[in-house]
Every structure is written in structure tokens, then in C-alpha cells.
Amino acid sequence: MKQRIAVIDFETNGITPGxxxxxxxxxxxxxxxxxxxxxxxxxxxxxxxxxxxxEQLTGISNAMLASAPAADAVMREAARFVGAMPLAAHNAGFDRKFWDYELSLLGLTRTQDFACTLLLSRRLLPEAPNHKLGTLTRVCRLPDTGCAHRALADAEMAANLMQHLADTLRRRFRVGDVDHALLCRLQKVAAAKVGLFLGVIS
Incomplete structure (x- = not known):
């Protein structure tokens, strides 16, 4: 993909932000x-x-967090880093709600949409045994980015998967211009109608 896209991953201490x-x-x-x-x-x-x-899943301990920078300072820096770049994540519904919650504590509001590599992989890689990020990385023979369930390694895996999905669109469906807006539209299309949708735009 030619345009710059910020692919985000959070590790958290639970499922629902609060x-x-x-x-x-x-x-x-x-x-x-x-x-x-x-x-x-x-x-x-x-x-x-x-x-x-x-802690067992992620390797992130309470001792590590005790010496970590404050969440509000990190999020301000992350928001500046991302700027106006389009956003993406694997299982984006999870990361989106934490991104939005952490921004809201700073009085900030997201303006970009999230593309979701989980939803997209279900539509473009239906043959995969499942659509977990680690499984797709192995099945698609994508680079090993390091320790799973650490934020940067997972963000890099999701970024590599996003590029693979864009390549799949070009190769399998002959879609010429793959951009973030197209991916956001495609992830909302019913799986059974993907071929028809892509046939119209290709």
C-alpha cells in the first residue's frame, strides 16, 4: 500500500476500557x-x-508498569505520532475502543476510521484454518516480528498482514488501487458478496 497507515496494537489489563x-x-x-x-x-x-x-499471557508485570511512563503522557505522544494517518488494527473493535477511551481522558477525539485486518482476512482468506493473527502470519508465511502479545510485535504482524491482503486484492481480484478507504468499505461487505463488490470496482 502506497499511503501511510498507522497500524495499532494495545496490551491491556482487561477487555472493556474503564x-x-x-x-x-x-x-x-x-x-x-x-x-x-x-x-x-x-x-x-x-x-x-x-x-x-x-501477566502470564503478555509478560507485562506490575513491576514493569511501576517504572513505566504515565499513560496520559504516552497517549499524547502516540496521538502526535499518528497525527491524521488512517488507522488499522487486527480485531480493530478491541483496539479502537481503547484508543478512543485513552484519547477521551485527554479531551481528544479520533477522526479517522479503523481498517480491520481480522474482518478483511475473513473475506479475502476464507481458506485459513482460523483468523487469529499468529495463525495468519504462519499460513501466509509472513515475517516473524518477535514475541506475540507484545504491542509492537503484534502491530508489525498486523501491518505485514495488511500488506499481504492488499497484494491479494491486486493478484487475485485484479484491483488496481488499494487504499485505506477501499479496505474500510470492503470489511463491511458480506463475505458471500465480496466477489461481486470487487468485480464492480476492479
């Missing part, structure tokens, strides 16, 4: 012209506790 459920790490990979050209990553101390199950 006073006791906050982001603990953010990773952002900037995709441009098929390559990751910039990165942002930081732990975030929001004053919340990480349950043992999540």
Missing part, C-alpha cells in the same frame, strides 16, 4: 509503500493492576 481497565502498552507500526517505515512503542502506567493470567 477506570480499572486500561491500556498497559501501545505499539504502532507505520506502513508505507509495502514496508514498515516507522515505529512507536511504550509501556503505559495507568495506575491499574495486571491480573496474573494476563
Amino acid at each position: 477506570a480499572d481497565c486500561r491500556a498497559t502498552e501501545i505499539g504502532i507500526a507505520v506502513l508505507e509503500n509495502g514496508n514498515i517505515v516507522d515505529r512507536f512503542q511504550s509501556l503505559m502506567n495507568a495506575g491499574v493492576r495486571v491480573p496474573p493470567m494476563i
